[in-house]
Amino acid sequence: MRLGAWVLSGTLLLAPLGVQASETLADIRQDMSVLFVELQKLKRELSTTGPSTVALPAGALDRINAIEAELQRLTAKTEELDFRVGQVAEDGARRLGDLEFRLCELEADCDLGSLGRVPTLGGEAETSAPVAQPVPQTPGTELAVGEETDFRRAGEALAQGDFQSAADQFATFRQTYPGGPLEAQALVAEGRALEGLGNLRDAARRYLDAYAGYPDDAAGPEALWRLGAALGDLGNVAEACVTLSEVAGRYPGSTAIAEAEAQKARFGCQ
Template sequence: MRLGGVLLSCVLALAPFAGQAQETLADIRQDMSVLFVEIQKLKRELSTSGGTSVALPSGALDRINAIESELQRLTAKTEELEFRVGRVAEDGARRLGDLEFRLCEMETGCDIGSLGQVPTLGGASDTPSAPTAPVANPQTGGTQLAVGEETDFRRAGEALASGDFQSAADQFAAFRQTYPGGPLEAQALVAEGRSLEGLGNTRDAARRYLDAYAGYPDDAAGPEALWRLGAALGALGNLAEACVTLNEVSGRYPGSSDAIAQAEAAKARYNCQ
Protein backbone atom coordinates (compact mmCIF):
# COMPACT_ATOMS: atom_id res chain seq x y z
CA MET A 1 0.00 0.00 0.00
CA ARG A 2 1.49 3.35 -1.04
CA LEU A 3 1.25 6.94 0.15
CA GLY A 4 -2.40 7.81 -0.29
CA GLY A 5 -3.64 4.39 0.78
CA VAL A 6 -1.73 4.36 4.04
CA LEU A 7 -3.02 7.84 4.86
CA LEU A 8 -6.65 7.00 4.18
CA SER A 9 -6.39 3.71 6.07
CA CYS A 10 -5.21 5.69 9.07
CA VAL A 11 -8.26 7.94 8.85
CA LEU A 12 -10.54 4.89 8.70
CA ALA A 13 -8.81 3.26 11.64
CA LEU A 14 -9.75 6.20 13.86
CA ALA A 15 -13.39 6.44 12.81
CA PRO A 16 -14.83 3.25 14.40
CA PHE A 17 -13.24 3.98 17.76
CA ALA A 18 -14.56 7.53 17.82
CA GLY A 19 -18.04 6.28 17.08
CA GLN A 20 -18.10 3.77 19.94
CA ALA A 21 -17.58 6.23 22.78
CA GLN A 22 -18.82 9.72 23.37
CA GLU A 23 -16.09 10.32 25.94
CA THR A 24 -12.48 10.92 24.98
CA LEU A 25 -9.70 8.59 26.04
CA ALA A 26 -8.54 11.25 28.48
CA ASP A 27 -12.01 11.34 30.07
CA ILE A 28 -12.06 7.55 30.44
CA ARG A 29 -8.59 7.50 31.93
CA GLN A 30 -9.57 10.24 34.39
CA ASP A 31 -12.63 8.25 35.47
CA MET A 32 -10.44 5.19 36.02
CA SER A 33 -8.04 7.23 38.14
CA VAL A 34 -10.92 8.44 40.31
CA LEU A 35 -12.16 4.87 40.75
CA PHE A 36 -8.68 3.71 41.64
CA VAL A 37 -8.44 6.36 44.39
CA GLU A 38 -11.82 5.33 45.75
CA ILE A 39 -10.70 1.69 45.83
CA GLN A 40 -7.61 2.69 47.83
CA LYS A 41 -9.79 4.58 50.31
CA LEU A 42 -12.07 1.57 50.70
CA LYS A 43 -9.10 -0.73 51.27
CA ARG A 44 -7.82 1.58 54.01
CA GLU A 45 -11.23 1.50 55.68
CA LEU A 46 -11.17 -2.31 55.59
CA SER A 47 -7.67 -2.36 57.05
CA THR A 48 -8.23 -0.17 60.14
CA SER A 49 -6.28 -1.07 63.25
CA GLY A 50 -7.90 -2.38 66.38
CA GLY A 51 -10.65 -4.82 66.98
CA THR A 52 -14.15 -4.55 65.65
CA SER A 53 -17.44 -6.25 66.28
CA VAL A 54 -18.51 -5.87 62.65
CA ALA A 55 -18.17 -9.03 60.60
CA LEU A 56 -17.10 -8.32 56.99
CA PRO A 57 -18.47 -10.52 54.22
CA SER A 58 -16.24 -13.43 53.37
CA GLY A 59 -13.77 -12.59 50.63
CA ALA A 60 -14.59 -8.83 50.59
CA LEU A 61 -10.94 -7.75 50.56
CA ASP A 62 -10.08 -10.27 47.85
CA ARG A 63 -12.82 -8.91 45.63
CA ILE A 64 -11.63 -5.34 46.17
CA ASN A 65 -8.10 -6.41 45.26
CA ALA A 66 -9.42 -8.04 42.10
CA ILE A 67 -11.31 -4.86 41.15
CA GLU A 68 -8.18 -2.79 41.76
CA SER A 69 -6.13 -5.10 39.57
CA GLU A 70 -8.67 -4.90 36.75
CA LEU A 71 -8.74 -1.09 36.98
CA GLN A 72 -4.96 -1.00 36.68
CA ARG A 73 -5.11 -3.25 33.63
CA LEU A 74 -7.79 -1.12 31.95
CA THR A 75 -5.86 2.07 32.72
CA ALA A 76 -2.75 0.64 31.07
CA LYS A 77 -4.75 -0.46 28.03
CA THR A 78 -6.35 2.98 27.75
CA GLU A 79 -2.98 4.71 27.84
CA GLU A 80 -1.63 2.30 25.23
CA LEU A 81 -4.61 2.90 22.93
CA GLU A 82 -4.34 6.68 23.39
CA PHE A 83 -0.69 6.50 22.39
CA ARG A 84 -1.47 4.38 19.32
CA VAL A 85 -4.26 6.75 18.21
CA GLY A 86 -1.90 9.69 18.55
CA ARG A 87 0.76 7.94 16.50
CA VAL A 88 -1.74 7.06 13.76
CA ALA A 89 -3.02 10.65 13.62
CA GLU A 90 0.49 12.09 13.38
CA ASP A 91 1.51 9.56 10.72
CA GLY A 92 -1.62 10.27 8.69
CA ALA A 93 -0.96 14.01 8.76
CA ARG A 94 2.66 13.48 7.71
CA ARG A 95 1.66 11.30 4.77
CA LEU A 96 -1.01 13.79 3.75
CA GLY A 97 1.66 16.47 3.72
CA ASP A 98 3.84 14.25 1.53
CA LEU A 99 1.00 13.85 -0.96
CA GLU A 100 0.47 17.62 -1.07
CA PHE A 101 4.21 18.09 -1.60
CA ARG A 102 4.19 15.64 -4.54
CA LEU A 103 1.25 17.43 -6.13
CA CYS A 104 3.12 20.70 -5.77
CA GLU A 105 6.17 19.19 -7.46
CA MET A 106 4.03 18.30 -10.47
CA GLU A 107 2.55 21.78 -10.64
CA THR A 108 4.40 24.39 -12.67
CA GLY A 109 5.18 27.47 -10.60
CA CYS A 110 4.10 25.94 -7.28
CA ASP A 111 6.06 27.37 -4.35
CA ILE A 112 6.83 24.44 -2.07
CA GLY A 113 7.90 26.83 0.65
CA SER A 114 4.41 28.30 0.79
CA LEU A 115 2.76 25.00 1.70
CA GLY A 116 1.28 25.09 5.15
CA GLN A 117 1.61 22.40 7.78
CA VAL A 118 -1.12 19.77 7.63
CA PRO A 119 -2.95 19.53 10.99
CA THR A 120 -2.88 16.25 12.90
CA LEU A 121 -5.69 13.95 11.83
CA GLY A 122 -8.15 12.32 14.18
CA GLY A 123 -10.67 13.59 16.69
CA ALA A 124 -13.25 14.35 14.03
CA SER A 125 -16.75 13.03 14.11
CA ASP A 126 -17.20 9.67 12.43
CA THR A 127 -20.75 10.33 11.31
CA PRO A 128 -20.84 9.81 7.54
CA SER A 129 -21.53 13.04 5.70
CA ALA A 130 -24.42 13.40 3.33
CA PRO A 131 -23.65 13.53 -0.40
CA THR A 132 -22.71 16.96 -1.64
CA ALA A 133 -25.65 18.91 -2.98
CA PRO A 134 -25.46 20.74 -6.30
CA VAL A 135 -23.42 23.92 -6.20
CA ALA A 136 -26.59 25.95 -6.64
CA ASN A 137 -27.91 24.59 -3.31
CA PRO A 138 -25.10 25.00 -0.74
CA GLN A 139 -25.33 23.10 2.55
CA THR A 140 -24.48 25.07 5.68
CA GLY A 141 -25.50 22.63 8.39
CA GLY A 142 -27.64 25.36 9.93
CA THR A 143 -24.71 27.79 10.25
CA GLN A 144 -25.58 31.42 9.73
CA LEU A 145 -24.03 32.83 6.56
CA ALA A 146 -22.54 36.27 6.18
CA VAL A 147 -24.47 38.88 4.24
CA GLY A 148 -24.09 38.13 0.54
CA GLU A 149 -22.23 34.86 1.17
CA GLU A 150 -24.91 32.57 -0.25
CA THR A 151 -25.57 34.98 -3.12
CA ASP A 152 -21.90 35.02 -4.12
CA PHE A 153 -21.70 31.25 -3.86
CA ARG A 154 -24.77 30.74 -6.02
CA ARG A 155 -23.50 33.19 -8.61
CA ALA A 156 -20.22 31.30 -8.91
CA GLY A 157 -22.15 28.03 -9.09
CA GLU A 158 -24.25 29.34 -11.94
CA ALA A 159 -21.10 30.17 -13.88
CA LEU A 160 -19.86 26.63 -13.35
CA ALA A 161 -23.19 25.12 -14.38
CA SER A 162 -23.21 27.19 -17.57
CA GLY A 163 -19.72 25.99 -18.54
CA ASP A 164 -18.00 29.34 -17.92
CA PHE A 165 -15.15 27.60 -16.12
CA GLN A 166 -12.73 30.52 -15.98
CA SER A 167 -15.31 32.84 -14.45
CA ALA A 168 -16.38 30.13 -12.02
CA ALA A 169 -12.79 29.42 -10.95
CA ASP A 170 -12.13 33.11 -10.41
CA GLN A 171 -15.36 33.60 -8.49
CA PHE A 172 -14.84 30.61 -6.19
CA ALA A 173 -11.25 31.71 -5.50
CA ALA A 174 -12.49 35.21 -4.69
CA PHE A 175 -15.27 33.71 -2.56
CA ARG A 176 -12.76 31.83 -0.42
CA GLN A 177 -10.68 34.96 0.04
CA THR A 178 -13.76 37.00 1.01
CA TYR A 179 -15.18 34.40 3.41
CA PRO A 180 -12.13 32.45 4.67
CA GLY A 181 -12.94 29.42 6.80
CA GLY A 182 -16.69 29.90 6.36
CA PRO A 183 -19.28 27.10 6.35
CA LEU A 184 -19.09 26.86 2.54
CA GLU A 185 -15.29 26.69 2.34
CA ALA A 186 -15.08 22.96 1.58
CA GLN A 187 -17.85 23.12 -1.03
CA ALA A 188 -16.16 26.15 -2.63
CA LEU A 189 -12.87 24.25 -2.83
CA VAL A 190 -14.54 21.32 -4.59
CA ALA A 191 -16.42 23.61 -6.95
CA GLU A 192 -13.24 25.52 -7.74
CA GLY A 193 -11.53 22.20 -8.45
CA ARG A 194 -14.32 21.26 -10.86
CA SER A 195 -13.91 24.61 -12.58
CA LEU A 196 -10.16 24.09 -12.91
CA GLU A 197 -10.74 20.62 -14.34
CA GLY A 198 -13.05 22.21 -16.89
CA LEU A 199 -10.11 24.41 -17.88
CA GLY A 200 -7.86 21.35 -18.20
CA ASN A 201 -5.85 22.25 -15.09
CA THR A 202 -6.02 18.88 -13.35
CA ARG A 203 -3.05 19.48 -11.06
CA ASP A 204 -4.56 22.58 -9.45
CA ALA A 205 -7.91 20.80 -9.32
CA ALA A 206 -6.34 17.92 -7.39
CA ARG A 207 -4.86 20.40 -4.94
CA ARG A 208 -8.30 21.88 -4.27
CA TYR A 209 -9.83 18.44 -3.70
CA LEU A 210 -6.97 17.54 -1.38
CA ASP A 211 -7.43 20.77 0.59
CA ALA A 212 -11.17 20.15 0.87
CA TYR A 213 -10.81 16.58 2.10
CA ALA A 214 -7.82 17.20 4.38
CA GLY A 215 -9.32 20.27 5.98
CA TYR A 216 -12.97 19.25 6.11
CA PRO A 217 -13.28 15.43 5.96
CA ASP A 218 -16.67 15.46 7.72
CA ASP A 219 -18.18 18.27 5.69
CA ALA A 220 -20.97 17.51 3.21
CA ALA A 221 -18.35 17.99 0.48
CA GLY A 222 -16.05 15.31 1.92
CA PRO A 223 -17.27 12.33 -0.17
CA GLU A 224 -17.09 14.26 -3.43
CA ALA A 225 -13.69 15.73 -2.57
CA LEU A 226 -12.30 12.24 -1.91
CA TRP A 227 -13.51 10.53 -5.08
CA ARG A 228 -12.58 13.51 -7.22
CA LEU A 229 -9.11 13.52 -5.66
CA GLY A 230 -8.70 9.86 -6.59
CA ALA A 231 -9.95 10.47 -10.12
CA ALA A 232 -7.63 13.46 -10.54
CA LEU A 233 -4.63 11.45 -9.33
CA GLY A 234 -5.45 8.83 -11.95
CA ALA A 235 -5.67 11.49 -14.64
CA LEU A 236 -2.23 12.71 -13.57
CA GLY A 237 -0.81 9.22 -14.03
CA ASN A 238 -0.55 8.26 -10.34
CA LEU A 239 -2.62 5.11 -10.78
CA ALA A 240 -1.58 3.30 -7.61
CA GLU A 241 -2.46 6.26 -5.37
CA ALA A 242 -5.62 6.86 -7.38
CA CYS A 243 -6.90 3.30 -6.95
CA VAL A 244 -6.24 3.16 -3.22
CA THR A 245 -7.86 6.57 -2.72
CA LEU A 246 -10.93 5.54 -4.70
CA ASN A 247 -11.14 2.27 -2.76
CA GLU A 248 -11.45 4.25 0.49
CA VAL A 249 -14.57 6.15 -0.53
CA SER A 250 -17.04 3.38 0.33
CA GLY A 251 -15.37 2.70 3.67
CA ARG A 252 -15.03 6.31 4.73
CA TYR A 253 -18.47 7.39 3.50
CA PRO A 254 -20.68 4.27 3.42
CA GLY A 255 -23.86 6.35 3.27
CA SER A 256 -22.85 8.37 0.22
CA SER A 257 -24.21 6.30 -2.65
CA ASP A 258 -23.46 8.92 -5.30
CA ALA A 259 -19.82 9.30 -4.28
CA ILE A 260 -19.40 5.53 -4.12
CA ALA A 261 -20.89 5.12 -7.60
CA GLN A 262 -18.57 7.80 -8.98
CA ALA A 263 -15.58 6.16 -7.31
CA GLU A 264 -16.50 2.75 -8.74
CA ALA A 265 -16.80 4.25 -12.23
CA ALA A 266 -13.38 5.87 -11.89
CA LYS A 267 -11.90 2.59 -10.64
CA ALA A 268 -13.24 0.87 -13.75
CA ARG A 269 -11.61 3.52 -15.96
CA TYR A 270 -8.24 2.99 -14.30
CA ASN A 271 -8.58 -0.82 -14.07
CA CYS A 272 -8.28 -0.74 -10.28
CA GLN A 273 -8.37 -4.07 -8.50
Protein backbone atom coordinates in the same frame (compact mmCIF):
# COMPACT_ATOMS: atom_id res chain seq x y z
CA MET B 1 -18.40 1.64 60.63
CA ARG B 2 -15.41 2.61 58.52
CA LEU B 3 -15.75 -0.43 56.29
CA GLY B 4 -19.28 0.51 55.32
CA ALA B 5 -18.15 4.05 54.52
CA TRP B 6 -15.37 2.76 52.24
CA VAL B 7 -17.73 0.42 50.40
CA LEU B 8 -20.25 3.26 49.92
CA SER B 9 -17.45 5.56 48.68
CA GLY B 10 -16.27 2.94 46.18
CA THR B 11 -19.82 2.41 44.93
CA LEU B 12 -20.36 6.14 44.39
CA LEU B 13 -17.06 6.45 42.56
CA LEU B 14 -17.84 3.57 40.23
CA ALA B 15 -21.31 4.81 39.32
CA PRO B 16 -20.37 7.77 37.05
CA LEU B 17 -18.19 5.66 34.76
CA GLY B 18 -21.16 4.32 32.82
CA VAL B 19 -22.81 7.70 32.20
CA GLN B 20 -20.01 10.13 31.44
CA ALA B 21 -19.76 9.24 27.76
CA SER B 22 -18.42 12.71 26.89
CA GLU B 23 -15.25 12.32 28.95
CA THR B 24 -11.91 12.09 27.18
CA LEU B 25 -9.59 9.10 27.52
CA ALA B 26 -7.41 11.20 29.83
CA ASP B 27 -10.41 11.93 32.09
CA ILE B 28 -11.33 8.23 32.24
CA ARG B 29 -7.73 7.26 32.97
CA GLN B 30 -7.61 9.82 35.80
CA ASP B 31 -10.85 8.47 37.27
CA MET B 32 -9.45 4.95 37.15
CA SER B 33 -6.32 6.07 38.99
CA VAL B 34 -8.48 7.57 41.75
CA LEU B 35 -10.54 4.39 41.96
CA PHE B 36 -7.41 2.27 42.13
CA VAL B 37 -6.11 4.28 45.10
CA GLU B 38 -9.46 4.00 46.85
CA LEU B 39 -9.47 0.24 46.32
CA GLN B 40 -6.03 -0.02 47.85
CA LYS B 41 -7.31 1.88 50.89
CA LEU B 42 -10.33 -0.39 51.07
CA LYS B 43 -8.14 -3.51 50.91
CA ARG B 44 -6.07 -2.19 53.79
CA GLU B 45 -9.27 -1.77 55.76
CA LEU B 46 -10.14 -5.39 55.04
CA SER B 47 -6.69 -6.65 56.02
CA THR B 48 -6.43 -7.38 59.72
CA THR B 49 -3.31 -7.11 61.83
CA GLY B 50 -4.61 -9.37 64.53
CA PRO B 51 -7.68 -11.07 65.95
CA SER B 52 -10.88 -9.19 65.24
CA THR B 53 -14.46 -9.55 66.30
CA VAL B 54 -15.71 -8.08 63.00
CA ALA B 55 -17.06 -10.69 60.58
CA LEU B 56 -16.62 -9.69 56.91
CA PRO B 57 -19.19 -10.82 54.35
CA ALA B 58 -18.20 -14.06 52.62
CA GLY B 59 -16.15 -13.41 49.50
CA ALA B 60 -15.84 -9.63 50.06
CA LEU B 61 -12.07 -9.61 49.48
CA ASP B 62 -12.46 -11.75 46.36
CA ARG B 63 -14.96 -9.30 44.92
CA ILE B 64 -12.68 -6.36 45.62
CA ASN B 65 -9.77 -8.17 43.97
CA ALA B 66 -11.96 -8.80 40.93
CA ILE B 67 -12.89 -5.11 40.74
CA GLU B 68 -9.21 -4.18 41.03
CA ALA B 69 -8.30 -6.56 38.19
CA GLU B 70 -11.04 -5.12 35.99
CA LEU B 71 -9.86 -1.58 36.67
CA GLN B 72 -6.33 -2.56 35.70
CA ARG B 73 -7.66 -4.10 32.48
CA LEU B 74 -9.68 -0.99 31.63
CA THR B 75 -6.71 1.25 32.38
CA ALA B 76 -4.56 -0.78 29.98
CA LYS B 77 -7.32 -0.59 27.38
CA THR B 78 -7.59 3.20 27.60
CA GLU B 79 -3.80 3.47 27.22
CA GLU B 80 -4.02 1.30 24.11
CA LEU B 81 -6.88 3.35 22.65
CA ASP B 82 -5.06 6.59 23.42
CA PHE B 83 -2.02 5.31 21.53
CA ARG B 84 -4.09 4.11 18.56
CA VAL B 85 -5.96 7.44 18.27
CA GLY B 86 -2.63 9.27 18.26
CA GLN B 87 -1.26 6.95 15.59
CA VAL B 88 -4.32 7.41 13.36
CA ALA B 89 -4.10 11.21 13.68
CA GLU B 90 -0.39 11.27 12.87
CA ASP B 91 -0.80 8.85 9.96
CA GLY B 92 -3.61 10.94 8.49
CA ALA B 93 -1.51 14.10 8.74
CA ARG B 94 1.44 12.38 7.04
CA ARG B 95 -0.77 11.24 4.17
CA LEU B 96 -2.22 14.70 3.63
CA GLY B 97 1.24 16.22 3.77
CA ASP B 98 2.52 13.72 1.22
CA LEU B 99 -0.38 14.50 -1.12
CA GLU B 100 0.28 18.22 -0.83
CA PHE B 101 3.99 17.68 -1.56
CA ARG B 102 3.24 15.55 -4.61
CA LEU B 103 0.75 18.07 -5.97
CA CYS B 104 3.33 20.81 -5.51
CA GLU B 105 5.87 18.76 -7.46
CA LEU B 106 3.43 18.66 -10.37
CA GLU B 107 3.14 22.45 -10.49
CA ALA B 108 5.88 24.30 -12.31
CA ASP B 109 5.64 27.45 -10.18
CA CYS B 110 5.11 25.80 -6.79
CA ASP B 111 7.73 26.48 -4.11
CA LEU B 112 8.31 23.32 -2.07
CA GLY B 113 9.96 25.35 0.66
CA SER B 114 6.77 27.32 1.24
CA LEU B 115 4.76 24.26 2.26
CA GLY B 116 3.96 24.01 5.95
CA ARG B 117 3.47 20.85 7.98
CA VAL B 118 -0.06 19.51 7.87
CA PRO B 119 -1.66 19.64 11.35
CA THR B 120 -2.14 16.36 13.16
CA LEU B 121 -5.75 15.36 12.62
CA GLY B 122 -7.73 16.28 15.69
CA GLY B 123 -4.77 18.15 17.20
CA GLU B 124 -2.51 21.13 16.77
CA ALA B 125 0.04 21.56 14.03
CA GLU B 126 3.62 20.57 14.64
CA THR B 127 5.24 23.27 12.55
CA SER B 128 8.35 25.39 12.61
CA ALA B 129 6.36 28.27 11.11
CA PRO B 130 2.68 29.18 11.56
CA VAL B 131 0.32 27.61 9.05
CA ALA B 132 -2.70 29.68 8.09
CA GLN B 133 -5.89 27.84 8.96
CA PRO B 134 -9.17 28.60 7.16
CA VAL B 135 -12.14 29.63 9.23
CA PRO B 136 -14.22 26.46 9.79
CA GLN B 137 -17.81 26.39 8.66
CA THR B 138 -20.25 27.00 11.47
CA PRO B 139 -23.74 25.50 11.14
CA GLY B 140 -26.33 28.23 10.91
CA THR B 141 -23.87 30.95 9.83
CA GLU B 142 -25.66 33.65 7.88
CA LEU B 143 -24.46 34.32 4.35
CA ALA B 144 -23.18 37.76 3.40
CA VAL B 145 -25.34 39.96 1.19
CA GLY B 146 -25.07 38.64 -2.36
CA GLU B 147 -23.04 35.58 -1.32
CA GLU B 148 -25.71 33.04 -2.18
CA THR B 149 -26.53 34.85 -5.43
CA ASP B 150 -22.89 34.90 -6.55
CA PHE B 151 -22.46 31.24 -5.68
CA ARG B 152 -25.60 30.24 -7.58
CA ARG B 153 -24.53 32.27 -10.62
CA ALA B 154 -21.15 30.54 -10.71
CA GLY B 155 -22.86 27.17 -10.28
CA GLU B 156 -25.14 27.86 -13.24
CA ALA B 157 -22.10 28.54 -15.42
CA LEU B 158 -20.62 25.22 -14.34
CA ALA B 159 -23.87 23.37 -15.05
CA GLN B 160 -24.01 24.89 -18.52
CA GLY B 161 -20.47 23.73 -19.30
CA ASP B 162 -19.00 27.25 -19.35
CA PHE B 163 -15.96 26.04 -17.43
CA GLN B 164 -13.76 29.12 -17.84
CA SER B 165 -16.48 31.45 -16.61
CA ALA B 166 -17.31 29.09 -13.73
CA ALA B 167 -13.65 28.78 -12.68
CA ASP B 168 -13.21 32.57 -12.78
CA GLN B 169 -16.42 33.19 -10.86
CA PHE B 170 -15.66 30.66 -8.13
CA ALA B 171 -12.13 32.04 -7.76
CA THR B 172 -13.58 35.57 -7.43
CA PHE B 173 -16.20 34.25 -5.02
CA ARG B 174 -13.53 32.82 -2.70
CA GLN B 175 -11.59 36.09 -2.80
CA THR B 176 -14.74 38.10 -2.06
CA TYR B 177 -15.98 35.85 0.76
CA PRO B 178 -12.81 34.26 2.22
CA GLY B 179 -13.43 31.54 4.79
CA GLY B 180 -17.20 31.78 4.37
CA PRO B 181 -19.64 28.91 4.94
CA LEU B 182 -19.59 28.07 1.21
CA GLU B 183 -15.80 28.04 0.91
CA ALA B 184 -15.41 24.25 0.74
CA GLN B 185 -18.19 23.88 -1.81
CA ALA B 186 -16.70 26.69 -3.89
CA LEU B 187 -13.30 24.96 -3.88
CA VAL B 188 -14.80 21.70 -5.11
CA ALA B 189 -16.88 23.46 -7.76
CA GLU B 190 -13.85 25.43 -8.94
CA GLY B 191 -11.93 22.17 -9.15
CA ARG B 192 -14.63 20.66 -11.32
CA ALA B 193 -14.50 23.70 -13.61
CA LEU B 194 -10.72 23.41 -13.87
CA GLU B 195 -11.10 19.73 -14.70
CA GLY B 196 -13.46 20.72 -17.48
CA LEU B 197 -10.71 22.97 -18.82
CA GLY B 198 -8.24 20.08 -18.68
CA ASN B 199 -6.25 21.64 -15.82
CA LEU B 200 -6.05 18.57 -13.59
CA ARG B 201 -3.15 19.82 -11.48
CA ASP B 202 -4.96 22.93 -10.26
CA ALA B 203 -8.18 20.94 -9.91
CA ALA B 204 -6.43 18.46 -7.61
CA ARG B 205 -5.08 21.37 -5.59
CA ARG B 206 -8.59 22.75 -5.06
CA TYR B 207 -9.88 19.35 -3.96
CA LEU B 208 -6.99 18.97 -1.52
CA ASP B 209 -7.58 22.44 -0.09
CA ALA B 210 -11.29 21.66 0.37
CA TYR B 211 -10.66 18.35 2.13
CA ALA B 212 -7.66 19.41 4.22
CA GLY B 213 -9.25 22.69 5.28
CA TYR B 214 -12.84 21.53 5.78
CA PRO B 215 -12.87 17.73 6.33
CA ASP B 216 -16.18 17.87 8.22
CA ASP B 217 -17.98 20.02 5.66
CA ALA B 218 -20.71 18.48 3.53
CA ALA B 219 -18.36 18.87 0.56
CA GLY B 220 -15.62 16.82 2.25
CA PRO B 221 -16.57 13.38 0.82
CA GLU B 222 -16.79 14.70 -2.75
CA ALA B 223 -13.52 16.59 -2.35
CA LEU B 224 -11.74 13.42 -1.21
CA TRP B 225 -12.93 11.10 -3.98
CA ARG B 226 -12.37 13.74 -6.65
CA LEU B 227 -8.86 14.28 -5.28
CA GLY B 228 -8.18 10.56 -5.61
CA ALA B 229 -9.55 10.49 -9.16
CA ALA B 230 -7.47 13.52 -10.16
CA LEU B 231 -4.31 11.95 -8.74
CA GLY B 232 -4.97 8.81 -10.76
CA ASP B 233 -5.55 10.79 -13.95
CA LEU B 234 -2.27 12.60 -13.30
CA GLY B 235 -0.48 9.24 -13.27
CA ASN B 236 -0.16 8.79 -9.51
CA VAL B 237 -2.23 5.61 -9.37
CA ALA B 238 -0.80 4.28 -6.10
CA GLU B 239 -1.60 7.54 -4.30
CA ALA B 240 -5.00 7.63 -5.98
CA CYS B 241 -5.90 4.16 -4.68
CA VAL B 242 -4.86 5.07 -1.13
CA THR B 243 -6.86 8.30 -1.25
CA LEU B 244 -9.97 6.64 -2.70
CA SER B 245 -9.80 3.90 -0.06
CA GLU B 246 -9.92 6.58 2.65
CA VAL B 247 -13.42 7.69 1.62
CA ALA B 248 -15.27 4.73 3.16
CA GLY B 249 -13.30 4.93 6.40
CA ARG B 250 -13.52 8.70 6.73
CA TYR B 251 -17.16 9.08 5.63
CA PRO B 252 -19.06 5.85 6.40
CA GLY B 253 -22.51 5.79 4.84
CA SER B 254 -21.72 8.59 2.39
CA THR B 255 -22.92 8.41 -1.21
CA ALA B 256 -19.34 9.35 -2.15
CA ILE B 257 -18.27 5.78 -1.32
CA ALA B 258 -19.91 4.49 -4.51
CA GLU B 259 -18.08 7.15 -6.54
CA ALA B 260 -14.78 6.20 -4.89
CA GLU B 261 -15.32 2.50 -5.57
CA ALA B 262 -16.09 3.23 -9.22
CA GLN B 263 -12.85 5.18 -9.52
CA LYS B 264 -10.92 2.40 -7.79
CA ALA B 265 -12.27 -0.03 -10.34
CA ARG B 266 -11.25 2.34 -13.16
CA PHE B 267 -7.67 2.48 -11.88
CA GLY B 268 -7.53 -1.22 -11.04
CA CYS B 269 -6.97 -0.64 -7.31
CA GLN B 270 -6.60 -3.81 -5.23
